[in-house]
Amino acid sequence: MSVNLSSPLLQAGHVSSQRCSLTSASPQKLHRSFVKHQPWRPFAPSVRCSASRSGGGDEDQAVKEEVERLLEEKQRPEVAACVDFGEYTVPQPGWVLALRNGLSKLGPPGEFLEGLLSRWATEGGETRRLEIPQVKQSINAITGQSFFIPLYHLFLTYGGIYRLTFGPKSFLIVSDPQIAKHILKDNAKAYSKGILAEILEFVMGTGLIPADGEIWRVRRRAIVPALHQKYVVAMIKLFGEASYKLCKKLDVAASDGEDVEMESLFSRLTLDVIGKAIFNYEFDSLTNDNGIVEAVYIVLREAEMRSTAPIPTWEIPIWKDISPRQKKVSQALKLINSTLDDLIAICKKMVEQEELQFHEEYMNEQDPSILHFLLASGDDVSSKQLRDDLMTLLIAGHETSAAVLTWTFYLLSKSPEVVAKLQDEADSVLGDRFPTIEDLKKLKYTTRVINESLRLYPQPPVLIRRSLEDDMLGEYPIKRGEDIFISVWNLHRSPKHWVDAEKFNPERWLLDGPNPNESNQNFSYLPFGGGPRKCVGDMFATFETVVATAMLVRRFNFQIAPGAPPVAMTTGATIHTTEGLEMTVTRRTIPPIIPNLETKELTFDACRSSSITRICQASKVPSVALVTKSWNSRVGLNSVPQWYIEKLPGEDVSLGVKCEAINKCLSNLTRVMSSHCFGRLEEGQLQPCGGGQPPFGSEKVASVVHRRIKRKKI
Numbered sequence: 166m167s168v169n170l171s172s173p174l175l176q177a178g179h180v181s182s183q184r185c186s187l188t189s190a191s192p193q194k195l196h197r198s199f200v201k202h203q204p205w206r207p208f209a210p211s212v213r214c215s216a217s218r219s220g221g222g223d224e225d226q227a228v229k230e231e232v233e234r235l236l237e238e239k240q241r242p243e244v245a246a247c248v249d250f251g252e253y254t255v256p257q258p259g260w261v262l263a264l265r266n267g268l269s270k271l272g273p274p275g276e277f278l279e280g281l282l283s284r285w286a287t288e289g290g291e292t293r294r295l296e297i298p299q300v301k302q303s304i305n306a307i308t309g310q311s312f313f314i315p316l317y318h319l320f321l322t323y324g325g326i327y328r329l330t331f332g333p334k335s336f337l338i339v340s341d342p343q344i345a346k347h348i349l350k351d352n353a354k355a356y357s358k359g360i361l362a363e364i365l366e367f368v369m370g371t372g373l374i375p376a377d378g379e380i381w382r383v384r385r386r387a388i389v390p391a392l393h394q395k396y397v398v399a400m401i402k403l404f405g406e407a408s409y410k411l412c413k414k415l416d417v418a419a420s421d422g423e424d425v426e427m428e429s430l431f432s433r434l435t436l437d438v439i440g441k442a443i444f445n446y447e448f449d450s451l452t453n454d455n456g457i458v459e460a461v462y463i464v465l466r467e468a469e470m471r472s473t474a475p476i477p478t479w480e481i482p483i484w485k486d487i488s489p490r491q492k493k494v495s496q497a498l499k500l501i502n503s504t505l506d507d508l509i510a511i512c513k514k515m516v517e518q519e520e521l522q523f524h525e526e527y528m529n530e531q532d533p534s535i536l537h538f539l540l541a542s543g544d545d546v547s548s549k550q551l552r553d554d555l556m557t558l559l560i561a562g563h564e565t566s567a568a569v570l571t572w573t574f575y576l577l578s579k580s581p582e583v584v585a586k587l588q589d590e591a592d593s594v595l596g597d598r599f600p601t602i603e604d605l606k607k608l609k610y611t612t613r614v615i616n617e618s619l620r621l622y623p624q625p626p627v628l629i630r631r632s633l634e635d636d637m638l639g640e641y642p643i644k645r646g647e648d649i650f651i652s653v654w655n656l657h658r659s660p661k662h663w664v665d666a667e668k669f670n671p672e673r674w675l676l677d678g679p680n681p682n683e684s685n686q687n688f689s690y691l692p693f694g695g696g697p698r699k700c701v702g703d704m705f706a707t708f709e710t711v712v713a714t715a716m717l718v719r720r721f722n723f724q725i726a727p728g729a730p731p732v733a734m735t736t737g738a739t740i741h742t743t744e745g746l747e748m749t750v751t752r753r754t755i756p757p758i759i760p761n762l763e764t765k766e767l768t769f770d771a772c773r774s775s776s777i778t779r780i781c782q783a784s785k786v787p788s789v790a791l792v793t794k795s796w797n798s799r800v801g802l803n804s805v806p807q808w809y810i811e812k813l814p815g816e817d818v819s820l821g822v823k824c825e826a827i828n829k830c831l832s833n834l835t836r837v838m839s840s841h842c843f844g845r846l847e848e849g850q851l852q853p854c855g856g857g858q859p860p861f862g863s864e865k866v867a868s869v870v871h872r873r874i875k876r877k878k879i
C-alpha cells in the first residue's frame with residue numbers, strides 16, 4: 166500500500182463519494198475537516214501547561230484539553246478511513262486494483278487481500294516484493310513544527326515502518342522495536358549517520374557523533390575509557406556545585422517574587438557542567454553572558470536550523486559569504502576553535518609537568534576533564550580531530566541534559582503527587598548535603614522520574630541513519646542509500662508496548678527493578694540509543710539530571726507561572742519549548758530543627774541575608790531563622806518562636822521563661838555567629854548558603870552553640 170497525503174485529488178477537493186459514503190462522515194464533511202485542520206497538522210497536540218489561572222483558568226484549561234483530546238480521537242479514525250479507501254494512495258498498477266475490487270466482491274477479508282496483493286503486485290511486468298507503505302507530503306508541511314508529531318500519527322495508521330516522501334526526498338520512518346534493534350545493533354555496520362554527518366560537519370567535523378567507519382572506531386576507543394567510574398564519581402561533586410549555583414539564582418527570584426524561565430536556566434546549568442567536565446573550562450554561564458557562551462549558542466542554533474531546514478542555503482557559495490547569519494556563525498566558530506586551542510595548549514603543559522602515572526582510572530584531581538585524560542593517555546591525534554571530539558562532546562552533553570531537565574520539570578508541574586514523593590526522597594536521602602555516589606544509589610524514585618521523563622520526551626526524538634548496503638528491514642527489502650529516521654518518540658509512546666503510553670507514570674518502573682535500558686526493554690525504550698553507537702555519556706547524564714532534580718525539588722516548589730504562554734514543543738536536535746518554560750519558584754517550607762541536648766551537631770544552612778534581615782525586621786523576631794536547619798525555610802517565621810516554645814523541654818517551666826530563654830539564645834546566636842564566623846559580614850547578616858553546604862565557619866558556630874547548650878545556657 167502506498168499513500169499520498171498531498172494527493173492532487175484531495176487538494177482539489179475531489180473525494181470519492183462512493184468510498185466515503187462508507188464512513189460515518191459525509192465526503193464533504195470529511196474533506197472539510199482535513200482542509201480546515203491541514204492534514205499534516207491536525208493531530209499535533211500542542212503540549213499545554215496546567216497553569217492555574219485566576220477566574221476559572223483551570224476549568225478553561227481542562228475544557229480545552231478535553232476538546233483537543235476529542236478532536237484528536239475523532240480525526241485519527243477519519244484519516245485511517247481515508248487511507249483504507251485509498252484517498253491518499255499512490256496509484257497501483259491497474260490490474261492490481263481491478264483484481265482487488267473483483268476479489269473484494271467475493272468477500273475475502275481486507276487484510277488478507279491487501280497482504281496477498283501487495284506481495285504479488287507487479288510493476289512493468291517485474292515481480293515486486295513486499296512494499297513499504299508510502300506517504301507523500303509537501304515539504305512545507307514538515308518544516309516549522311515538531312515533525313515527530315505527524316510521524317507519530319502516521320505510525321498509528323501505517324505501522325512500524327513506512328516511507329515518507331516529500332519532494333525529491335524520501336525517508337523510511339521506523340517505529341518497530343525489532344527493526345530498530347536490527348539497524349542499531351544487529352546489523353549496525355551496514356548503516357552510517359548519513360544526513361546527520363552532512364549537517365553537523367561544519368561544527369563537529371569528524372567528531373564521534375557524525376563520524377563513521379575507521380575514524381569512529383578509533384575515536385570511540387580513545388574516548389570511552391575517559392568516562393571511567395572514578396571520573397563519573399568526581400563529576401557528581403561538580404553536578405552538585407553547579408546545581409547549587411542554580412539554587413542560589415532561584416533563591417533570589419523566589420525572594421523577589423520574580424518568575425523564571427527554566428529552559429534557558431537548565432541550558433546554562435548543563436553548559437557550565439559540560440565545559441568543566443570536558444575541557445576544564447569555566448563558562449560560568451549561570452552568572453555571566455560572555456562572548457564564548459554566546460558563540461556556543463550561535464553555533465548550536467545554526468546546527469539545529471540546518472537539521473530542520475528544507476533548503477541548504479548555507480551550501481550556496483555566494484550566500485555563504487554575504488549572509489549576515491553565516492558570517493556570525495563563522496565568527497562564533499573561530500572564537501570557539503581558538504578557545505579550544507588555548508585550552509588544549511594549557512592542558513598539554515599541565516600533563517607535561519605532572520608526575521602522575523597513566524592507568525585505567527587515571528584522573529588529575531585538579532583537572533579531571535576528558536581532555537586531560539586524552540592527553541595524558543598519549544592519544545596520538547591531530548589538534549583538529551581533538552577539537553572535533555571536544556566540540557562533539559560539548560554539544561552532545563549539553564542540550565540533551567538541558568532538555569531532559571526542562572521536560573521533567575514541565576511534567577512535574579502537572580503531577581504534584583510525584584513531586585511530593587520526590588521531595589520525601591530528597592529530604593530523607595540528602596537532607597541539606599550535596600549528593601554523593603552513595604546517595605545516588607538511594608535516589609531511586611528520582612531516577613525513575615528521569616527514566617519516565619526520557620520515555621515521554623526522548624532527546625533526540627529521532628535517530629538518523631543511512632543504509633550502506635541492501636538489507637531487509639523486517640519483511641521489507643530496502644536498497645543501499647536509504648535515509649532512515651528511527652522514531653524514538655514513536656517507540657516510547659507506542660500503545661502496543663506501553664500501558665497508558667501517554668501518561669507520566671514513574672511508578673511503571675519498579676523501584677528495585679533494573680535500570681530500564683534498551684536491552685532489558687527489548688528496544689521499546691532507548692533513551693540513549695543502542696548497539697555500538699550508544700551514548701557514551703548515559704551514566705554521566707543520568708547522574709547529572711538526578712542530582713539537579715533532587716537538589717531543586719528539595720529546596721523549591723515549581724509551578725507554571727500564571728499567565729505563562731502555553732508550553733508547546735518545537736524541534737531542533739532536541740525537543741525545545743516554543744516559548745520557554747516560565748515558572749514561579751517558591752521556597753519549600755520545612756519545619757525548623759531546634760537544638761537540644763541530644764543534638765550532636767548543628768549545621769546552619771540559612772536564608773539569604775537580605776530576606777532574613779527583612780523578615781526579621783518585619784516580624785520583630787531577632788534572626789529566628791538562624792537556628793532553622795532548613796534551607797531557605799520561610800516557615801511562617803512569626804510562628805517559629807511558638808514552635809520552639811512548644812518543642813522546648815521542661816513542662817514545669819513557664820511560657821514567659823521559655824520565651825525569654827529563646828530570645829536570649831537567638832540574639833546570642835546572632836552575635837556568636839557574626840563575631841566568630843561572619844566578621845566580614847554586617848552584624849545580623851548571614852552568608853547566603855544552601856545546597857547542603859554549611860556556610861563558611863559554620864562548623865565552628867555549631868560547636869559553640871553545642872557547648873552553650875551543654876552548659877545549659879538555654
Ligand code: HEM
Nearest residue numbers: 373374561562565566624628692693694698700701702706
Ligand atoms: C540526558 C542526556 C543525554 C541523552 C538523552 C543522550 C542521548 C544520546 C543518544 C540517543 C545517542 C545515540 C545517537 C545515535 O545513535 O544516533 C547518543 C550518542 C552520544 N552521546 Fe549522548 N545523550 C545524553 C548525554 C550525553 C553526554 C553527557 C555526553 C558526553 C559526556 C554524551 C555523548 C554522546 C556521544 C559522544 C554520542 C555518540 C556516540 C557514538 O556515536 O559512538 N551524551 N546520546
